Amino acid sequence: MTSVAEPVPSTAPVPGRHLRLVWEYSRLNYLKWLAGASWVFTLVLFRVVPPLMGLAIWSSALPGRTDISTYFVALLVVRLVTVSYENHTLSTAIFTGELTDRILKPHPAVLSTLGENVAMRALHVVLALPILVAVALLVPVELRAVDVAAAVPAVLLAAALRFLFTYALALTGFWTVRAHAIVEGGGVLALFLGGEAAPVPLMPDGVRAVLEVLPFRAMLGFPAEVASGLYTGSLAAGLALQLAWIAVFGVLARWAWVRGIRQYQAVGA
Amino acid sequence: MRARLARAARAPRLLASIFLTSAQRDVAFRGELMAATAFTTLTTVGTIVTIAAVFTHVDALAGRSAGEAVVIVGTFLVINGFLSCFVEPNVELFATTQVLRGGLDDVLLKPVPSLFLATLGKSRPRALVDTVVGVGVVVAAVATGGDGVTPAGVALWLAMVAVGLLVAWALRVALAVGAFWAPGLETAVFFQSVWQLGRFPVAVYAPWLRLLLTYVVPMALVATVPARALTGHAGGAVVVGAAGLAALSVVVVRALWHAGLRQYTSATS
Numbered sequence: 197m198t199s200v201a202e203p204v205p206s207t208a209p210v211p212g213r214h215l216r217l218v219w220e221y222s223r224l225n226y227l228k229w230l231a232g233a234s235w236v237f238t239l240v241l242f243r244v245v246p247p248l249m250g251l252a253i254w255s256s257a258l259p260g261r262t263d264i265s266t267y268f269v270a271l272l273v274v275r276l277v278t279v280s281y282e283n284h285t286l287s288t289a290i291f292t293g294e295l296t297d298r299i300l301k302p303h304p305a306v307l308s309t310l311g312e313n314v315a316m317r318a319l320h321v322v323l324a325l326p327i328l329v330a331v332a333l334l335v336p337v338e339l340r341a342v343d344v345a346a347a348v349p350a351v352l353l354a355a356a357l358r359f360l361f362t363y364a365l366a367l368t369g370f371w372t373v374r375a376h377a378i379v380e381g382g383g384v385l386a387l388f389l390g391g392e393a394a395p396v397p398l399m400p401d402g403v404r405a406v407l408e409v410l411p412f413r414a415m416l417g418f419p420a421e422v423a424s425g426l427y428t429g430s431l432a433a434g435l436a437l438q439l440a441w442i443a444v445f446g447v448l449a450r451w452a453w454v455r456g457i458r459q460y461q462a463v464g465a
Numbered sequence: 466m467r468a469r470l471a472r473a474a475r476a477p478r479l480l481a482s483i484f485l486t487s488a489q490r491d492v493a494f495r496g497e498l499m500a501a502t503a504f505t506t507l508t509t510v511g512t513i514v515t516i517a518a519v520f521t522h523v524d525a526l527a528g529r530s531a532g533e534a535v536v537i538v539g540t541f542l543v544i545n546g547f548l549s550c551f552v553e554p555n556v557e558l559f560a561t562t563q564v565l566r567g568g569l570d571d572v573l574l575k576p577v578p579s580l581f582l583a584t585l586g587k588s589r590p591r592a593l594v595d596t597v598v599g600v601g602v603v604v605a606a607v608a609t610g611g612d613g614v615t616p617a618g619v620a621l622w623l624a625m626v627a628v629g630l631l632v633a634w635a636l637r638v639a640l641a642v643g644a645f646w647a648p649g650l651e652t653a654v655f656f657q658s659v660w661q662l663g664r665f666p667v668a669v670y671a672p673w674l675r676l677l678l679t680y681v682v683p684m685a686l687v688a689t690v691p692a693r694a695l696t697g698h699a700g701g702a703v704v705v706g707a708a709g710l711a712a713l714s715v716v717v718v719r720a721l722w723h724a725g726l727r728q729y730t731s732a733t734s
Contacts (some may be wrong), residue, residue: 238655245658249665253515256669257523317570357563381507388511403514 213331218304221311229319231391236316240324240371243279246392247271253396262338266397266424269337270347272328274319274419275392278355280362284381285312287369296462306363306453313359339423346431347423353438357415358386360445369447370456391417397426476581479549487588498591503593505542509602512664527668532610533696534666539606539689540695541664542599543626548633555584556637557653560644567732580722584638600610603695613697613706621704625691628711632686635714636660643661645725663687683710 229236230322250267258264286309289295293309298305365382369375390412396404407413421427427434491498513535520531529537563569563583572582603622607614640652659682662670667678667685679685686707693699 229481234650235654238652238658242654245661249661251668251672252664252674253519253526256527257519263596360487377504384504384507384511388514393511394516398522399518400521403518448592 205299214303214307217307217312218314219465220316221308225312225315226355229239229315233319233323234317237323240276240320240327243320244272244324244327246387247275248331249395250395257360262336263424263426264395264398265335265342266337266339267420267426269331269335270339270420270423271392271417272324273321273440274351274354274416277317277322277351278358278415279320280313280358281316282309282313282359282362282366283334283369283376286363286366287375287379290369290375290456290460290465291373293462295460299457309363315318338425340363340425343423343425347419350419350431350438352440353435354415354419357411357442357445359440360426360442361386361411361415364449364451367452367456368451370460386412386416388414390415391420395421395426396443397421397428409437411445414438414441472576472578476556476578479577479581480585481638483586484588484590488550488590491590494591498594501591502552502594502598503599509538509542510599513602527666529666530610532606533692534693535606535697536603536692537666537688539599539602540622540626540629540665540691542595542602544599544687546593546596546599546628546658548637549595550589551585552634552637553592554587554589556641558651559583559641560647560651564644565649565732569729569733573726579726580638580719582642583635583722597687607695611647614695615697616652618695618697621699622691622695624701625686625704625707626693628707629687629691631711632683632714635711635718636682636684638718639714642718642721642725659684663689666692680710683714684712 220362247268250271251265254264254268255261266359286295289298298308301308361382362379366375368378373380387431389407389410390396390409394414396407396417399407414434416433418438422431422434516526516531516538516574519526520534524530526534547709563572569579570585572586573579593648637656638654643652644650661676662678663684667675667689670678675685690699690703694704
């Protein structure tokens with residue numbers, strides 16, 4: 197009986213393979229969550245309400261300022277594009293042992309988490325389109341093309357930073373069952389210190405100096421400030437700060453992953 | 466009729482027993498209590514700092530002073546604490562565990578009013594941290610700037626808080642009851658989005674939203690009206706109207722509940 201040798205799949209690195217894997221995971225998760233679109237829509241509402249509340253409060257306090265209303269509309273978009281639920285995907289996978297499935301695949305485990313993240317963000321934006329259109333029509337928005345163009349790299353970096361920030365916090369799931377609370381706490385810090393409740397340029401002087409350096413504004417308020425013209429500093433400096441924080445959280449996440457996976461025992465912390 | 470009244474009279478004692486049993490269980494998880502305290506403190510400090518930031522620019526927010534805005538935040542926390550303790554544990558997964566999977570059968574077979582057991586049958590005493598912090602915030606606000614606060618105002622505040630509790634319960638349950646007609650749709654996230662609107666004076670919102678939040682979805686009764694009562698700005702008409710609205714909401718919820726039960730056909734619906 198003759199046997200035909202199965203060609204052994206090549207394990208040589210293929211350029212763009214990781215990118216293609218992230219795309220496939222994104223597509224898969226997007227379709228999966230699209231089936232539960234009505235529930236995801238409630239998540240969208242949950243993300244949309246705080247910036248709109250901020251808009252109501254600050255428009256009431258300082259009426260007639262279109263830069264502030266533009267800021268909050270831009271913040272709405274930034275919030276949706278940077279949404280991160282790693283505590284629900286990754287931490288839960290650690291607790292239930294589902295992480296084993298992910299680490300046994302022939303690619304870095306972070307790719308599936310990244311794919312889930314991208315899919316969720318895309319779905320948030322798609323489901324929020326009617327709200328965004330309504331808000332853009334009802335709220336006085338003044339956008340300059342040059343500001344919007346400048347905001348694009350800022351948004352992309354903020355999205356990367358938010359992912360790494362949430363991912364690093366979610367990795368505490370290797371050591372504590374309170375990972376959800378820790379990530380939620382991080383989210384609350386971002387809300388108050390990142391410019392969602394109050395734009396950082398409008399904070400009192402001493403506080404503002406600190407907030408301008410912290411990562412929260414870099415991941416949330418900064419792109420919105422650039423888009424609305426509220427940002428008065430150097431764009432390059434702002435982007436450099438984002439890159440610096442990306443490096444910090446990237447290193448932190450990598451360190452946490454290496455330490456955590458060593459003591460992972462397939463059924464939680 | 467007499468049997469019904471007798472059953473209703475047992476409700477306070479039953480609620481106390483439920484609370485004490487849950488407290489015994491909660492005391493075993495001190496870490497959870499610390500996490501809840503940390504989270505509430507973080508959110509409260511953030512909200513108050515936001516209000517402080519607003520008031521560095523203006524003297525009044527939609528006609529309200531800083532002290533009154535802080536009293537609203539404190540009152541909101543008081544009611545949020547009670548809601549999270551007594552109601553939320555029962556309704557947070559109502560659509561899936563109770564309606565979709567037939568957990569409601571257990572509730573319906575008990576010799577206790579079904580609405581009572583389904584909405585107040587479990588407690589989470591550690592959530593009362595919110596209430597404690599809220600009372601602290603209100604006391605601090607009154608102590609530092611409460612010139613117009615009289616004992617009558619305090620009594621009225623307590624009465625309006627009780628009214629607010631009824632309205633909060635009614636709102637939460639009315640939303641959860643939608644599960645009878647849309648099985649599987651969890652409303653916890655949606656409720657949280659709308660619920661956050663009560664944190665700030667209703668006057669900051671657009672007129673149409675203000676009307677909506679006062680008469681249709683009476684969020685204003687939750688925090689804004691009690692705060693007005695404390696500072697002596699709520700007239701008799703407002704108080705009577707609030708009490709009337711609260712009574713009406715309880716009646717409406719009871720009707721919705723019984724209408725929903727007629728739809729309910731256990732796990733095989």
